[in-house]
Amino acid sequence: MSAAIRFESVSKRYRLGEVGTGTLSHDLHRFVARLLGRPDPFALVGTLNDREVADGFGDGSRDDLPSDNAGDNARDETTGKRSVGSRAKRQNDYVWALKDIDFEVPRGEILGIIGRNGAGKSTLLKLLSKITAPTSGRIKTKGRVASLLEVGTGFQPELTGRENIYLNGALLGMRRHEIRSRLDEIIDFSGCAKYIDTPVKRYSSGMTVRLGFAVAAHLDCEILVVDEVLAVGDAEFQNRCIGRMREVSAGGGKTVLFVSHNMGSVRSLCRQGVVLDRGEVVTMAPISDAIRDYFDLNAGAETGAHWHGTVDPTSAFAVEHVSVVGQGQPSYAATDQSNVISPDEAFQITIQYTVGKPLPPMRVGFQILSGEGPVVVEAYDSDAPDCRGPRSPGRYCSTCTIPGHLLSPGWYYLTLNAGIPHVENLFNKAGVVKFRIHESELDRAQRTRRSGVLQPCFQWETKPS
């Protein structure tokens, strides 16, 4: 198997702060340095892309950073401004969205690229799609690259669906006769046959997306690059897209690079995964390992069965301690790790917290997220009828017992949440605790892996009839 794409120490630097101020002076500095035969004076500065440290905002504010919102480049540069706010950071006006990326993608591979917001995923795709050039390093590709960073790029609202298929196809590098020969297929796949001669401005957003993907899915290319585009469209269409990508890779020997935050679709589509974090490759491994690493990154590497919070005596609410502990007898001596739980074993999630001032009726609870993506359950202490009144100051301990024979084997992560419903969010932290449900003896004996996040032991009755 030969390589279809190779990244050779690829880096990409972005400038922070307001563009337009200081660029002329920077350009002059560069020019003088070049005259004197010195290296680019700004190549040395720049930090890794660590936004949390720089901007000090919570989870929400990370969403609008350079590499991620592929759409708004104009805003990229200005949002960066926030992180320049502190004077200590002032000289680091440049940030490395990608730093020394080195990997190779074999032909026919479906590679998932995962990472948190701002990890550099979209920047990577942009470089590969030639939208912007790398700051250093080289990307080598074999065959035509078609990239789908947004569905329906360049759609002209005044033109009809049919005309837009031609326009969009040509934008993606297809010749008109190629499009003509596939027109029926494309219209069929989009499911917009009835409206194909209606201007696109009358389409629903779902139809626009379907039409856009239909064009891209029928591209004649060797390398297909797909960014988070499947987030739009209904479940049925998403499945069709994933099916189509798999088809394209298996049948046509095409190489697919797929970026998504939806671990479910990444897992079902990709064989290999690359985990990016702060512009660097953390893992390149089979997809299940990659997804596990990704979750570990989110949770913090040292995350285990226990988590200790910092208690601020003045705050209205603080979490002291969270733990996941298996109950009763494990069916076999699994391991000495405390966060490994047998599948038939009940376990308890205990949340210890302090309330600093009288609070209206509130609730404390958690979500259990499967390592494979979806949220499995969400539960709150207020589920119990006697726990719905106002809360007076003091220390509390909430324990939730989760029965055995419920979760299927695998890694799980706990997101902690406390709040006054519809009023205020007191505490929210993802991946505070992680634990693993061990494979059951039955599964091990039968060497099977059942599908599904839940694996309850239902009642079965089989008798001759």
Place this chain on the structure above:
Amino acid sequence: MAIETESDLGSEDWDEILEPNAAVFNLRLREVWLYRDLLYLFTYRDIVSFYKQTILGPLWFFIQPIFTTLVYVLVFGKIAKLSSDGIPQILFYMSGVVLWNYFSECFNKTATVFRDNAALFGKVYFPRLLIPLSIVTSNLIRFAIQFGLFLALLVYFVAIGEVSPNAWALLLPLSVFVMATLGLAFGMLFSALTTKYRDLIFLLQFGVQLLMYATPVIYPMSQIPAGISGVLAWNPLAPVFELTRLGFLGSGTVSIGGLVYAATFAVVAFLVSTVIFNRVERTFMDSV
């Protein structure tokens, strides 16, 4: 981090290598040729979306030059009493307006190409040069329609014997070529520079207007005092306007040297600005 597959480095033949700095003098015209269908579709899009949902539709192509010409006749002809070299004023000004419209549309639209298409450029790659080219071609169609109007008017004046076209008129394609190339070249140069230095947009706004007064649009070259005409001769647009007037209206100051100068200037400017444009295009998404 890299997974080591077989490392037959020497034998691998890559189709494309993306690097920080591409070769400077690669105009990448071959790539443009590969995407020629897109040029057609862009042009089609520009023309169609121009008059979609307007009541008068393509009639708007005529309305603008007619009204501008009438105002010029009134202001420059009747009030300021500028000479029109013995040519009927309405023909004189209309030829100037139609030609100038073509050049300034090419220039203005091309100059803001990166800004106007940032959303598109940020999402998909195609040779960026196609957008300026599509501006020039869709405006060429507009120009053809408006020039048709001028010709219709000309036929009337020829019939009543006021003007007599001559063989110089056959050089019209040269005039169009020089205007298109210059519009494209100046526009691309501006668009490349404005991605970083927005100030130039303000320069552009009055610059095009001032350039019109430095070009024989509302006056004939023959009326220029000797001292100033030497300076105006540097304007590569001047020979083009004079050539068209000489050919169709029978009066103009044209020299072969001036035409050669204009054509050479246009081609050189186009090559230089294409190089700059292609350079900026590679990273403009980071600074627009």
